[in-house]
Amino acid sequence: xxxxxxxxxxxxxxxxxxxxxxxxxxxxxxxxxxxxxxxxxxxxxxxxxxxxxxxxxxxxxxxxxxxxxxxxxxxxxxxxxxxxxxxxxxxxxxxxxxxxxxxxxxxxxxxxxxxxxxxxxxxxxxxxxxxxxxxxxxxxxxxxxxxxxxxxxxxxxx
Amino acid sequence: xxxxxxxxxxxxxxxxxxxxxxxxxxxxxxxxxxxxxxxxxxxxxxxxxxxxxxxxxxxxxxxxxxxxxxxxxxxxxxxxxxxxxxxxxxxxxx
Numbered sequence: 001x002x003x004x005x006x007x008x009x010x011x012x013x014x015x016x017x018x019x020x021x022x023x024x025x026x027x028x029x030x031x032x033x034x035x036x037x038x039x040x041x042x043x044x045x046x047x048x049x050x051x052x053x054x055x056x057x058x059x060x061x062x063x064x065x066x067x068x069x070x071x072x073x074x075x076x077x078x079x080x081x082x083x084x085x086x087x088x089x090x091x092x093x094x095x096x097x098x099x100x101x102x103x104x105x106x107x108x109x110x111x112x113x114x115x116x117x118x119x120x121x122x123x124x125x126x127x128x129x130x131x132x133x134x135x136x137x138x139x140x141x142x143x144x145x146x147x148x149x150x151x152x153x154x155x156x157x158x
Numbered sequence: 159x160x161x162x163x164x165x166x167x168x169x170x171x172x173x174x175x176x177x178x179x180x181x182x183x184x185x186x187x188x189x190x191x192x193x194x195x196x197x198x199x200x201x202x203x204x205x206x207x208x209x210x211x212x213x214x215x216x217x218x219x220x221x222x223x224x225x226x227x228x229x230x231x232x233x234x235x236x237x238x239x240x241x242x243x244x245x246x247x248x249x250x251x252x
Contacts, residue, residue, distance in 0.1 A: 002218065002219055003162055003165045003166045003169060003216070003217060003219065004162075004165075004219045005161060005162050006161050006162075006165065007161070008161050011161035011162075011164055011165050012161075012164070014165060014168070014216075015164050015165055015167070015168035016168075018168040018169060018171070018172040018213075018216070019168050019171055019172065021172060021209075022171055022172030022173075022174070022175030022176060023175060025175055025176055025179050025206065025209060026175040026176075026178055026179050026182075028179070028202070029178075029179035029180075029182040029183050029202060029206065030179075030182060032182065032183060032186050032198070032199065032202055033182045033183075033185055033186050038192060038194055038195055038198070041186075041195065041198060042198055044202075045198060045201060045202040045205065049202060049205050049206075052209070053205065053208070053209055056172065056209050056212055056213065057212065059216070060212050060215065060216055060224075063165075063216050064221065067219060072221070074224060075212075075224065077228060078208070078212075078224075078227060078228055078231055081228075081231055081232070081235075082205075082231065085231075085235045088235075088239075089201060089235065089238050089239065089242070092238075092239060092242040092243070092246075093194060093197060093198055093201070093238070093242050093245075095242075095246065096194060096197075096242045096243075096245040096246040097192075097194040097245075099246055100192075100193075100194065100245060100246075
């Protein structure tokens with residue numbers, strides 16, 4: 001290991017950014033390990049790791065700029081790439097997880113246990129994608145819709 | 159001289175943090191109850207590997223590690239997208 005000798009006005013920010021970035025990365029992965037459900041766990045990498053990576057990227061930029069006495073900013077490439085791809089990855093993983101959870105619950109016939117996380121809104125999208133809906137689930141959905149209609153009628157009559 | 163010791167201490171500290179984070183990711187990758195947990199842990203592991211390459215670049219004072227970090231970021235994104243698509247549809251290329 002041969003760290004270059006920097007003036008103090010560059011060494012102190014680089015050291016502080018490195019320590020903060022390492023700690024934030026550690027906190028993000030700790031959240032990935034410790035949180036309860038998948039929908040909580042995805043926030044650790046998606047938010048914390050992005051911030052930690054940003055800190056370490058800025059530290060690298062400042063370090064090489066000061067060590068080589070010229071402007072070295074090509075870490076901005078990685079930064080822009082991460083800023084573009086981290087939300088895409090998080091959104092795709094979240095959609096895949098939601099889709100798999102819905103499919104598992106529908107297969108288990110547990111549609112009516114009160115956990116109402118937007119199933120009726122996403123049902124046409126699911127059937128559009130060529131996955132055959134189970135008949136019992138569809139029947140339950142109709143039953144729920146009928147109940148809602150009855151409730152609405154009752155509320156309107158009052 | 160004192161700035162060099164400060165910098166090397168900070169680099170070693172950040173390296174230790176990132177390696178510990180990679181160990182935690184590997185634990186989640188081994189434990190993870192569902193498939194999406196494992197894919198998420200793998201994505202985080204890719205990102206930690208990229209940070210590790212950047213930190214090694216600072217520690218060795220070399221700009222070559224930057225290209226490795228860029229390649230790791232690109233490959234991690236593509237592989238995670240492919241795995242998410244596989245989780246969603248059951249196949250990658252239709």
